[in-house]
Amino acid sequence: MPCRDETRQQVRTGEGFCRWVKELKQATEMGGDTAEGVKYCDEHVRSLNRGGKTVCSSTVFPAKYHGLLQEILHSCHPSERPRQEHRHKVEKDVIFAILVKRSNEQRQKIKAVYEASAGQSLDKALQSALHSHLEDLSLALISTPAHFDAYLFRKATKGLGTGEHILVEILATRTNQEIRDIKRVYKEVYKTELEEVIKSETSGDFTTALLAMLKANKDESTEVDNDLTKRDAEILFEAGEKTKGTNVSSFIDILTTRSAPQLCKTFQQYAAISDITLPKALQLELKGDIEDCLIDIVKCSWNTSAFFAEKLHHAMKGLGTNEDTLIRVLVSRSEVDLKKIVQEYKAMYGLSLQEAIRRDTKEHFERALLALCGPE
Known part of the structure; x- marks a missing residue:
């Protein structure tokens, strides 16, 4: 058993990680039967929790790891569980109870620990243990963003x-x-x-807009330039309503490079010089993919949480459920702004997101999604 200082150094630098994983496995298998095993597991808990990030709009927070390796090994390999346990009834819930209550950073450490201890990747183990939407959800959770x-x-x-x-x-x-x-x-x-993929799979102004966003040069400051706001609003007005035809490049240039706060002020200024809102102007002036693209950029800039709440609503609206959308939005936003999305959903539709999920999904998939959403 390494001393505490040695363990801390291994956590910080990653040196000797394979040996450390083996010792961790031995410690968790002790199940707390010896003081030394408990002490070592506690040190591991502290070292992993130090790396977690807590975001106020997140619904997923770093959790403690005591006994984690044993649980995930058993849940993916139910034959390893004691005979008296109802293995087939609990294994899926155990997997998701572990995954949804850990941050993505912690899940990456789980993957490393699992591979070193089980001799195979966690991805393959989950693909063998799960199917359909549960498989998709589990693989999304253990992927880096x-x-x-x-x-x-x-x-x-x-x-x-x-x-x-x-x-x-x-x-x-x-x-x-x-x-x-x-x-x-x-x-x-x-x-x-x-x-190259975007160029081959899309066309026209839509391709131009996607490539502009892919340059990753959007202003990310929170400061608003009022003079620029007025100039941009005039340019957009001239490029659309005041011109025969539409100068799409002006819309693309402004909407893909300005910050969200800057764009919000520009939308307000546009409404002051036009009889209609910018989204309405886009609907009148443009058609097809480029119209949808630019309107979505406007929605995201104005209220990102409302944009995703609408996505979730449409995924569960009417007959059938778009499980792919539920997985994509809930997983990708769980450590960003999912708490705000949940609040926005309730304000927009008069129904909690959790209740909507309960109505449209069931069993293990339902419980996993609800855990991601957090309490009502």
Whole structure:
């Protein structure tokens, strides 16, 4: 058993991680039967919790790890559970009870610990243990944000048709650094540049708008330039309503490079010089994918939480349920602003998001999604 100082150094530097994982496995298997095992597990808990990030709008927070490895090994390999346990009834709930209550950073450590202890990747273990939407949800949870977004891009651009709304959703709601990370991961995993994929799968002004967002050079400051607000509003008015035809490039340039606070002020200024709102003007002036794209950018800039609340509402509206949308939004926003989205959903539709999920989903999938949403 390493001393406490040695353990702390390994946590900080990653040195000797494989040996440390083996010792961790031994410690968790002690189940707290010896003082030394408990002390070592407690040190591991503290070291992992130090790396977690707590965000006030998040619904997922770092959790403690005592006994975690034992639980996830058993849940993915029910044959390892004692005979008296009702293994088939509990394994799925155990898996998701572990995954949804940990931050993404912690899930990455779980993956490393699991692989070192079980001799196979956690991805493959979950694919064997789960199916359909539960499998999709579990794999989304254990992916890094950049890998999950890269996968969503790949899925949206492969096969028949293109999921244009997904491409816009990701690029319009991620930070510049997150977009750069997506591009890097996409190239690493799929061996091609994301720009080339967009060029081959989309066309016209829509392609231009996506490539503009993919440059990741949007102003991210919170300061508002009032002079720029007036100039931009005039440019947009001139490019649309006041001109025969539409100068789409002006809309793309302004909407893809200005900060959200700056755009909000621009929308207000536009309403002061026009008889209609900017979204209405876009609907009148444009058609097809570019219309939907620019309107979505406007919605995201004005109120990102309301944008996602609307996405979730449409996923459960009418007959059938779009489980892919539920997974995509709830997982990607769980450590960003899901708490605000839950509040916005209730304000917009007079029904809690949790109640809507209960009505449209069931069993393990329902419970996992509700856990992501947090308490009502």
